[in-house]
Amino acid sequence: MDVLLSYLPPALKETIASLPAPVKLNMEEIRIRIGRPMEVVGDQVHFLPHVVTSEEGQALINKLSKHSFYALDEELRCGYVTIEGGHRVGLAGKVVLEQGKVKALRHLSSFNLRIARERMGVCRPLIPHLYDDKWKSTLVIGPPQSGKTTLLRDLARAAGSGEETMGILPVKVGIVDERSEIAGCVKGIPQLDVGLRTDILDACPKAEGMMMMIRSMSPDVLIADEIGREEDGQAVSEAIHAGIALMATAHGANLKEAAQRPMIKSMVTSGAFERIIELEVRNGKRAMAVRDPNGKRLNLNEEAVT
Numbered sequence: 001m002d003v004l005l006s007y008l009p010p011a012l013k014e015t016i017a018s019l020p021a022p023v024k025l026n027m028e029e030i031r032i033r034i035g036r037p038m039e040v041v042g043d044q045v046h047f048l049p050h051v052v053t054s055e056e057g058q059a060l061i062n063k064l065s066k067h068s069f070y071a072l073d074e075e076l077r078c079g080y081v082t083i084e085g086g087h088r089v090g091l092a093g094k095v096v097l098e099q100g101k102v103k104a105l106r107h108l109s110s111f112n113l114r115i116a117r118e119r120m121g122v123c124r125p126l127i128p129h130l131y132d133d134k135w136k137s138t139l140v141i142g143p144p145q146s147g148k149t150t151l152l153r154d155l156a157r158a159a160g161s162g163e164e165t166m167g168i169l170p171v172k173v174g175i176v177d178e179r180s181e182i183a184g185c186v187k188g189i190p191q192l193d194v195g196l197r198t199d200i201l202d203a204c205p206k207a208e209g210m211m212m213m214i215r216s217m218s219p220d221v222l223i224a225d226e227i228g229r230e231e232d233g234q235a236v237s238e239a240i241h242a243g244i245a246l247m248a249t250a251h252g253a254n255l256k257e258a259a260q261r262p263m264i265k266s267m268v269t270s271g272a273f274e275r276i277i278e279l280e281v282r283n284g285k286r287a288m289a290v291r292d293p294n295g296k297r298l299n300l301n302e303e304a305v306t
Helices: 010-017 019-024 054-065 069-078 124-130 148-161 204-214 230-241 262-269
Strands: 028-034 037-041 045-051 081-084 089-100 099-114 136-140 173-177 198-202 221-224 245-251 277-282 285-291
Touching: 010 037, 028 054, 028 245, 045 245, 054 099, 069 081, 069 099, 081 099, 124 148, 124 277, 124 285, 136 148, 148 198, 148 221, 148 245, 148 277, 173 204, 198 204, 204 221, 204 230, 221 230, 230 245, 230 262
Parallel strands: 136 245, 136 277, 173 198, 173 221, 221 245
Antiparallel strands: 028 037, 028 099, 037 045, 081 089, 089 099, 277 285
C-alpha cells in the first residue's frame, strides 16, 4: 500500500490515510475522477469528502509517467499501467483512433487504482480436488471482484514452488499475463509470488502467448486469465493434447452462465477441463465450489469459505 499511496498527490494521500483501519484493510480499488469525489471500493462503497482537482489529476499522471507522458503510449493504448508492487492503474479519458482502432488515450480524467493483494494459501482447500500425482486442467468461473485472479495467482505459486506439507513437488509453470494482473510484472519482473519455476509472458495476447509457451518453454502447467474468445480455443486444444494442465479463468456467476458463451461451452463439453471452480461473494465473504466436468459438485473443506 505504501508504494501505491506514494503515487497520490498529498491531499489525496492524506484523505486515504485518515480512513478507519477496517476500510483501509478491505480496500480493493481507489477511484479518482477529476471534478468529483474520491471513491473507495471494498466490502462497501465509500465516497470521500475530497473533490479531485485538475491539478491533482495532472500530478498523478506525471507520477505515473515519470514526467514523460508519451513514454506511456503502449500502456495508454491498453488502458492501464502496472506499477511497483503489482498494482494496476486503470485509465479513462479521450480516445484517439487510427483506422478505427484505439491508438492512445489523452486528456485522462478517471483513474482506477486496483490494489494487488496476495492471499497465500487460498488455493490449499482446493488442492485435493485439483492434484492427483499431477495437476488437473481447471477453469475458474466467477463474477468481477470475486477473487478469480487472486486464486489463479496462488495456484501458480503452489504449482511453481510446490506444497511441501502436502507432498507436492514444484513443476514448470508458464503464465500468459495479457493484462499484467496475475504476476504484476514491471519491466518483465514479477512483483507478486507466482512460484519459483514459473516463466511469464507479460502483456502478451493470450492465444498467441499460449502457443509461444507450448512451443518454447515446455510448461507442465499453463496459466491464462479470462479465456473465451474464438482464437483461445485452438491454443487450449494444443495445450490439452500436449499433456499440459491448463488453468484459466472466465467471467460468469456460475458454470451455467459461463457456458452460454459458445467457446466456453465447447471447451467444457469437449472435456478440456477436469475441474470447474465457481466463485461467489456471500455477505462480504468469498465462497468456492468445485465441480467435475459433468457439473457434479464435490465436497470441500470448510476452509474453502474465507
